Amino acid sequence: MRLMPPLHVLLATYNGARFLPEQLESLTAQQGAEWNLLWRDDGSADGTTVLLEDFGHRTGRAFRAETPPGRAGVLGSFMHLLAAAPAGGHYAFCDQDDVWMPDKLARAQAALSAMPAERPALYCGRQRLVDATLRPTGLSPLPRRPLGFRNALVQNVVTGCTLVLNEAARRLVLAAPPPPPGTLHDWWCYLLVSGAGGALRFDPEPGILYRQHGSNQVGTQASLLRRGAAALTRGPERFLAVFRGHLESLAHAGPLLSPEARETLSLLTPFFTLSRLERLRRLRKAGLYRQGVAEDAVLRFWLLAAPARPSAVMRGGGAG
Structure with missing residues (x-):
């Protein structure tokens, strides 16, 4: 059996107590992948950090990242987490309000492990769209054309909550200049990995329940219209x-x-x-x-x- 690199789940939170327990439960239900959770909270006032600390005590697999203090926003939080994560693994970005399917991490890790370790590689995938109560509302659209730098310059088709990087991609992102204001971590990773000639893998099978509840930082629509x-x-x-x-x-x-x-x-x-x-x-x-x-x-x-x-x-x- 081939030994897989360590898999680090990077969770950024802010006042996420309403939906966070279901996301954490879906992590414990992952099959075929050994993971640990590295989390950063951006100043919650609703008990989010209590939930995460309790989860860490119960599972022994969740740890608060040592990152600069103060508010950082979505982009800053995920960049801090990527920098704080141990080197030499795979890195899965995680939102606080989704639910992951049991094979999400195993599929991502298998895809990345099939690629040359020295080449930056990015895995992402489709989402099953749901409302606040997890009632299905559709599927996110499939890309009609190949992923690549000429697409990344004008469109982001990489949804952050499905994004997983290998170690070479992590080093690339951390070595790059800071991302500009107005962008997000997923788009910036797509630009850098594609621009460096890295490997891009889009999984057409949904790996998460992507909750759309009106307070999303970023959402999506199933309908092209x-x-x-x-x-x-x-x-x-x-x-x-x-x-x-x-x-x-x-x-x-x-x-x-x-x-x-x-x-x-x-x-x-x-x-x-x-x-x-x-x-x-x-x-x-x-x-x-x-x-x-x-x-x-x-x-x-x-x-x-x-x-x-x-x-x-x-x-x-x-x-x-």
Whole structure:
């Protein structure tokens, strides 16, 4: 029997006492995977930490991470947990309000262990959508096109509560510049692992009950029509801000990225200082894509219609 790397479940919490017991129970029901839980709380006032400390006493498998004090938000909490986790394992991100199916961790670990250990690798998967009472409401959509860097630049198809990294991917994420404001840990991991030429595995079989209860930090829709309508309602401003932030941060991660990724970034870094005709040419050459045809059309409209912005040199007043 092949010896599997240690599996560290990274749980970030904030006022999660309402749903947390069911998530913890689903961890104890995992089959075929040996795990430990490393948790960080972001200042709960509802008894969340009491639940976690009791769970640790009962199971001997849950430990509070030693991380910087103070509020860190979702992104900061998960990045702190990744840094605090012991080296040499697999790392599964965990939300406080879902329920994991019994084979979730075993499937993830089997997929990652089949990949070369020295290559960054990312596993993620589909979710069974449920309401606050765990009543099924549908399935998250399957990707229609391959996962990759040209997709990651304009769309996140990696849902954090399904995300598992190998040790090489963990080292990559921790060696990279800090993620920009407005992004989340799952999207940043997708960008870095795909940009470094890492292995990406999307599991089409749902591994979790993804609870949608109105207070989610991030949610999803089973219907493509509803997802499209939600994107149009939000408008382009938030997307464009995150897109710019990713480009700026990734520009500082050059040595960690593949030559192909660096070439793509060189096409896009000055994007918003260019004429619309030149933007169109670079979009075609860069080959960016979202998963659906309609999503692609909206993406291109937003990128081409965005107002021009001065370059960094112009903003700084030039060389004088």
